[in-house]
Amino acid sequence: MPPTPSTHPTRPTLQPRPPRHSDHGGTALAALAALLADPTRAAFCSALLDGRAWTAGELARHARVAPSTASEHLSRLIAGGLLAEERQGRHRYVRLASPAVATLLEDLTSFAESGGSGTSTPRSLGEATRLSAEARARTCYDHLAGRLGVAVADALLARGLVADEAGLAVTERGREWLAAQAIELPPRSGRRGARPVVRSCLDWTERRSHLGGALGAALFRTALDRAWVERIGSGRALRVTPDGGRALRELLGVEAP
Amino acid sequence: MPPTPSTHPTRPTLQPRPPRHSDHGGTALAALAALLADPTRAAFCSALLDGRAWTAGELARHARVAPSTASEHLSRLIAGGLLAEERQGRHRYVRLASPAVATLLEDLTSFAESGGSGTSTPRSLGEATRLSAEARARTCYDHLAGRLGVAVADALLARGLVADEAGLAVTERGREWLAAQAIELPPRSGRRGARPVVRSCLDWTERRSHLGGALGAALFRTALDRAWVERIGSGRALRVTPDGGRALRELLGVEAP
DNA sequence: GGGTCGTTTCGGCCCCCGCCGAACTGTGCC
DNA sequence: GGCACAGTTCGGCGGGGGCCGAAACGACCC
Numbered sequence: 370m371p372p373t374p375s376t377h378p379t380r381p382t383l384q385p386r387p388p389r390h391s392d393h394g395g396t397a398l399a400a401l402a403a404l405l406a407d408p409t410r411a412a413f414c415s416a417l418l419d420g421r422a423w424t425a426g427e428l429a430r431h432a433r434v435a436p437s438t439a440s441e442h443l444s445r446l447i448a449g450g451l452l453a454e455e456r457q458g459r460h461r462y463v464r465l466a467s468p469a470v471a472t473l474l475e476d477l478t479s480f481a482e483s484g485g486s487g488t489s490t491p492r493s494l495g496e497a498t499r500l501s502a503e504a505r506a507r508t509c510y511d512h513l514a515g516r517l518g519v520a521v522a523d524a525l526l527a528r529g530l531v532a533d534e535a536g537l538a539v540t541e542r543g544r545e546w547l548a549a550q551a552i553e554l555p556p557r558s559g560r561r562g563a564r565p566v567v568r569s570c571l572d573w574t575e576r577r578s579h580l581g582g583a584l585g586a587a588l589f590r591t592a593l594d595r596a597w598v599e600r601i602g603s604g605r606a607l608r609v610t611p612d613g614g615r616a617l618r619e620l621l622g623v624e625a626p
Numbered sequence: 627m628p629p630t631p632s633t634h635p636t637r638p639t640l641q642p643r644p645p646r647h648s649d650h651g652g653t654a655l656a657a658l659a660a661l662l663a664d665p666t667r668a669a670f671c672s673a674l675l676d677g678r679a680w681t682a683g684e685l686a687r688h689a690r691v692a693p694s695t696a697s698e699h700l701s702r703l704i705a706g707g708l709l710a711e712e713r714q715g716r717h718r719y720v721r722l723a724s725p726a727v728a729t730l731l732e733d734l735t736s737f738a739e740s741g742g743s744g745t746s747t748p749r750s751l752g753e754a755t756r757l758s759a760e761a762r763a764r765t766c767y768d769h770l771a772g773r774l775g776v777a778v779a780d781a782l783l784a785r786g787l788v789a790d791e792a793g794l795a796v797t798e799r800g801r802e803w804l805a806a807q808a809i810e811l812p813p814r815s816g817r818r819g820a821r822p823v824v825r826s827c828l829d830w831t832e833r834r835s836h837l838g839g840a841l842g843a844a845l846f847r848t849a850l851d852r853a854w855v856e857r858i859g860s861g862r863a864l865r866v867t868p869d870g871g872r873a874l875r876e877l878l879g880v881e882a883p
Numbered sequence: 884g885g886g887t888c889g890t891t892t893c894g895g896c897c898c899c900c901g902c903c904g905a906a907c908t909g910t911g912c913c
Numbered sequence: 914g915g916c917a918c919a920g921t922t923c924g925g926c927g928g929g930g931g932c933c934g935a936a937a938c939g940a941c942c943c
Contacts, residue, residue: 395665397738398668401737402659403663406659407656411652415652480658481658
């Protein structure tokens with residue numbers, strides 16, 4: 370598509386313009402990005418990265434906008450395929466449409482927080498404590514992140530349960546260990562392009578990788594089921610329970626952060 | 627961070643408003659997305675996904691905007707860390723700032739083209755032929771994509787040069803094969819978070835994975851160096867040369883698409 | 884039935900931002 | 914020096930879109 374010389378005959382100014390682009394790539398990209406380009410919509414998505422379903426009103430209060438505003442934003446996000454909704458009585462529950470959306474958001478956030486110029490500092494005490502709690506341990510859609518997530522990832526690697534030989538993979542020892550702990554991985558579908566078992570996910574507080582993918586999700590689910598961790602408040606922050614501290618120490622040699 | 631009830635005392639309308647958000651997550655995300663939310667800027671990035679450096683004027687003509695408009699867009703993209711510039715005489719060359727940016731753009735584009743609602747149909751004959759050429763073989767920043775990219779990825783897997791055991795990895799046989807072809811992989815840095823050797827990259831025309839990462843880049847570089855493929859025009863489309871057709875058949879049993 | 888509450892639709896305001904042309908700077912080439 | 918060309922800066926225009934409040938709708942609970 371060789372660039373053509375720009376011939377811009379001066380047109381009467383108020384005439385309806387002919388379509389600008391014959392689309393030289395990027396309109397779909399722009400449309401998707403536009404969904405996330407608004408601070409309020411971005412805040413919605415960011416909140417939903419905790420992996421749970423929120424009601425429209427909760428999101429509105431969270432982002433400090435009027436319910437009417439939130440309603441419109443949600444409709445756009447759903448129409449764009451980023452969110453899925455579920456109506457229950459007079460409530461409208463929304464959640465991220467798929468793990469793929471979560472991955473996309475994580476990647477974008479990670480790049481935005483670290484790749485983009487300087488590190489920003491928190492603006493209020495409340496925000497600082499929230500950030501500190503989240504830095505210690507939090508969810509990343511459906512797996513662990515924060516210092517806890519990084520520590521677990523490090524331990525799995527150090528003990529040879531996961532290997533980093535030209536791509537992350539669960540080792541034979543890792544498979545045995547998982548079986549011994551009765552942690553189940555979903556059966557591996559032969560299809561390439563399916564969800565990877567182990568996915569490295571860059572953490573924006575630690576600037577280190579932790580484990581996503583099916584393994585990360587299975588570990589987190591197990592940890593929640595066995596009450597090793599529990600959620601704090603309505604955000605993404607987590608607390609390690611006494612039982613959890615013991616389990617981490619005995620199974621992986623990890624001290625809860 | 628419990629949502630607080632919205633108390634919105636009616637204020638005199640023209641008064642400067644207090645800052646809306648105390649940032650409940652997402653402003654950095656929104657700022658990054660805003661860079662890509664404009665069709666012109668998105669077109670720039672999409673064009674730059676061919677991995678080469680373009681001048682400001684080339685991009686302006688490509689996207690059909692005035693040079694002044696392009697100049698402003700480029701400054702914003704550079705300030706946002708998405709592009710890098712290099713001045714040469716009276717030319718301003720820009721390219722994607724890093725492979726990480728390319729990955730991000732690929733992921734977004736892939737999601738936007740497939741995940742978002744229906745498949746769009748090309749609007750003109752020129753666009754259709756361009757799309758057809760790109761579907762056959764094209765670059766994806768620094769590696770192969772399109773039917774050719776998918777075919778090569780399939781062949782590598784079928785011949786056991788790359789394995790998909792819980793994460794893609796180059797096999798021992800693969801390493802030998804690469805050495806025999808004198809294709810060099812960059813030395814593996816022990817650091818997790820460094821560029822993965824093999825990365826699965828979803829293709830928006832084929833809806834199939836092809837190979838990115840350092841291996842994908844090395845293969846593509848080799849193919850260009852040995853004139854197995856050459857670029858068509860200024861876009862991302864590629865042509866397989868006769869030499870290239872022979873090499874693909876003999877080395878991998880792949881028929882050029 | 885009446886009150887409350889979560890959500891939606893609508894109208895209107897205002898700001899942001901992408902666009903251009905014109906004028907200017909600076910480089911390269913005769 | 915003079916011309917051509919790449920890029921930048923600036924002023925101004927116009928439209929899109931985010932925001933709100935008011936009003937309507939429907940679910941739920943007395």
